[in-house]
Amino acid sequence: MTPESKTKSNDATERAKAFHQSDLMDDTELRVKIDESLASAVALFFATSLFWLLLGSIFGLIASYKMHWPDWLGEYAVLTFGRIRPAHLNTVAYGWVSLAGAGALLWMTSRLTRIPIKWGWMLFISVLLWNIGVAYGTGAIIFGYSRGMEWLEFPRIAGFIIALGFVFFALPILKTFIHRKVNHIYVSLWYILASVVWFPLLYLTANFGHYQGVVEAGMNWWYGHNLLTVWVTPIGLAMAYYFLPKVIGRPIYSYYLSLLGFWSFALFYNWNGIHHLIGGPLPTWLVTVSIVASVMMVIPVLAVAVNHHMTTFKHFHMLKFSPTLRFTVFGAMAYTAVSLQGSGMALRSINEITHFTHYTVGHAHLGVYAFSTMILFGGIYYIMPRLSKWEWPYPSLVKWHFWLTAIGVIIYVVALTIGGWYQGLDMNNPDKDFMESVLNTIPYLYLRSLGGTMMVVGHLIFIYHFALMVKRAGPRRFAPPWFKKPEEESAV
Amino acid sequence: MMFIRSFVFFFGVLATLLLGWAALVGIPDIMISEIDPPDELERYTAEEAFGRQIYIREGCVYCHSQQVRPEGFGADQERLWGRPSVPADYVFDRPHLLGTMRTGPDLMNIGVRQTSVSWHMEHLYDPRLVVEGSTMPPYPWLFEVKRSAGPDEFVLDLPEDRVPEGKVVVATREAEALVEYLLSLDRSYDSPQRVVDNDEEE
Missing domain, CATH: 1.20.120 (Four Helix Bundle (Hemerythrin (Met), subunit A))
Incomplete structure (x- = not known):
């Protein structure tokens, strides 16, 4: 190698480095903007x-x-x-x-x-x-x-x-x-744009349509379930798709799976609603269509599940550090669980037992709390410091918030799942007085109240912490509220 | 190219929702909304309609369904809650009150199962007076404690320790309307659709 060419290549690296740095600089500035x-x-x-x-x-x-x-x-x-x-x-x-x-x-x-x-x-x-x-x-x-x-x-x-x-x-x-x-256009943006188009349409059709009797019941549950289809679930999925790769620092596992997941989700999910009326006075074909669509939901759910969990797989140790990741992974796991459970609950043989019971209430909270709410908590932990330019002052409060809400919702869901199942069995057993289905459920309802109380205490802690941050009270910190410092971990 | 892709995306997203609406709401609307009410099913009287509003206001639907499931699906038939419900039973119901929860029993035919006005009144005033272990909430605001009852007022027959000295508990207009509505819940007539089914079987 001649000295000349060496200088040249050095020069190129220098230039590349300089360019890269200014690019990074621009990037950071852009984010701040x-x-x-x-x-x-x-x-x-x-x-x-x-x-x-x-x-x-x-x-x-x-x-x-x-x-x-x-x-x-x-x-x-x-x-x-x-x-x-x-x-x-x-x-x-x-x-x-x-x-x-x-x-x-x-x-x-x-x-x-x-x-x-x-x-x-x-x-x-x-x-x-x-x-x-x-x-x-x-x-x-x-x-x-x-x-x-x-x-x-x-x-x-x-x-x-x-x-x-x-x-x-x-x-x-x-x-x-x-x-x-x-x-x-990244996956999260597909879900965001879709829900921005879907929600107003759905909401206006439901609020301003005129229907009668059982058609109104059909509309009611088409709407009720679709609020999850077009709004609550896309929020959670868009956030999971955004924060999992972001925090872990790895790209999403498979682009094609997310494509499959999105379009099968769009196609099947908004046909699910009538599974809330199985056994009711609606035409059988209508109920059956919804049951089939509910079972088809296994496709988008597995596509999303494989995508999320394979992205997280091998990086589970990071859950020890990042609050955002821990909340988001908890939510993503709950999404897989609640969706597969939902497909099962749409089957006539299972629905016969779970319909009209607290089992459904447990299912609803596994969805809207363990999935959506936990992911929203994780997102707020990530986004707020970037908006307020002030870090969360007390990492220990984040820890309390996580464990109270996570254990609270687990107690809640497990109690109602078991209690609701027995309630359904009692209700469907003509040899038992109806009152037995009421009385046998009560111990599980006490447990539900315990879980619920823990969740509310968790909320109080979170809101207190949020208020401290907005007021810029508490110690000024310059790093995210890690549960544990990564250095400590490597020293061990 | 980018424009076309965006167009396809938004068009696809719109199409999926509209397809679902057409299948689950639009087509059933065309099929069912023209059903004639059964001859025996009467329109709610003004009093019953007012009672129905109280039923909605107090959220009875969150614990009581109004739909009876067919033989072989749950124990509704064995519990004698009535024949399986059909769309024609609901033509006068707006909003619908099918319900999705049975913390308490189904009320589709409560007017046939429990015909006593005083039972309903006491049950609303304090459910545990008439049903041991019930978890239904009490509705004391539907009643009034008075020195003496007016000529047309319904006086509740309560245990002595539940009534203040020298007073009576009477039903308000709201309680009377609600009970009137509950007593009107009777779909024990032959199902119009059931008859057609039987003909086909023969």
Whole structure:
């Protein structure tokens, strides 16, 4: 090698290095710019969602206690089980999951399109309208103006306000997508864009359609289950697809599997709803179609499961360090479990037992809590420090939050799964008095209250921690709130 | 190229949802919504409709279904909850109250199974007066404690220790309407669709 060529190659490496560094620099600057472009809006989405999480889970806890202590607070009409239970469902679904999910989707959209959010001012209108809608709707249920259909209890006006709020959330996402600075559209973005198109359509059809009798029941459950199809599940999956590879630092296992997962999900999932009416007075073909679609869901679920778990596989030791990863992996595992369980529950022989029982309630919480809510917690732990430019002050609080909610929801789901199964067996046994199915369930309902209490305590800790961070109180830290420092681990 | 791909994506996403709607809501709507009500099924009276509103307001649907399952699917038939429900039973029901939970028993035919007004009144006032171990909530706000009852008012026959000295517990208009509605729940007439099925079998 001549000295000349050596200099040349050195020069090239130097130039490459310099270029790489400036590229990295630009990249970091861009991220900061993106985060700044939606910091206050997304923080508002998160903060208000936490208000609904707290209120909604307190409603849930009161309802849970009332199931075994029916006379507790029995004299207050506004706190009666039949009002507080739908109030719980609606505040956590439309308040907590929706608002927190909307915040996370906005941030991911901006990061994945690699430009600061467009039309960011609309987000303030969105968060305002959305909160007004949920507050108005919840008040209506509590004070006796429910529409009387599960998942659709909010009066039409509240539904209209929320839909309007959604429009002001969807437009910035679409505008940002149009001006994107990337050629490749990442999986998370597919789910985000799909739900932005799906949700308003679904919500408006359900809130403003006119149907009668059993057709209305069909519409009710087409909607009820589809709220999970077009909104709750895409939020969770988009976040899992984003945070698992991000935190682990490895690409997603298979691009083709995610493609298969997405389109089979879109095709089959929104045909599932009528499995809530198996054995009911609807045409048999209609129920059968939903059962078939529910079983077909095994395809997207396995595609997503293989993709997520193979990405995480061999990196399980990282769960010891990263809160975001731990919450997200917990959620991704719950997604696999709840989906396969759901396909099973749609089979007539199993549904005969589980339908009309607490088993279904356990299933719902395995989905919306162990999957969605846990992933949302993980996402907020990741996103918030980037918005507030202040790290979570106390890693120990994160640890408490994780274990209380994780063990709480496991107790909750296991108790109701076993209790609900026995409740169904008792109910279907004509030799037993119906009251036996009520009385035999009570011990499991006490356990459910225990799990629920742990979850609410976890929420209180999380909200306290969130408030400290927003106020920039507590010690200033410069690293993520690792459960354990990676150095300590390697020293051992 | 990018434009076409985006178009295909959004079109596909829209199509999947609309397909699902057509299959699960649109087609059933065309098929079932024109059903005639059975001759024996009567429209709710104003009183019953008001009672139905109370049923909705207090969220009875979260623990009581209104749909009877057929023979061989659950024990609804053995428990004598009524013949299997058919779409025609629901033509006057808006909103529908099929329910998805049976913390308590099905109420599709409660008006046939339990015809006593005073049982229903006491049950609503305090379920544990008439059903031992019941976990149903009490609804005291549907009742009024008064010095004496008016001429048309329903006075509850309660154990002495449950009534304040020198007073009576009477049903409000809401409780009366709710009980009226519960008593109207009777789909014991022959199922219109069932008759057709039998003809075909013969």
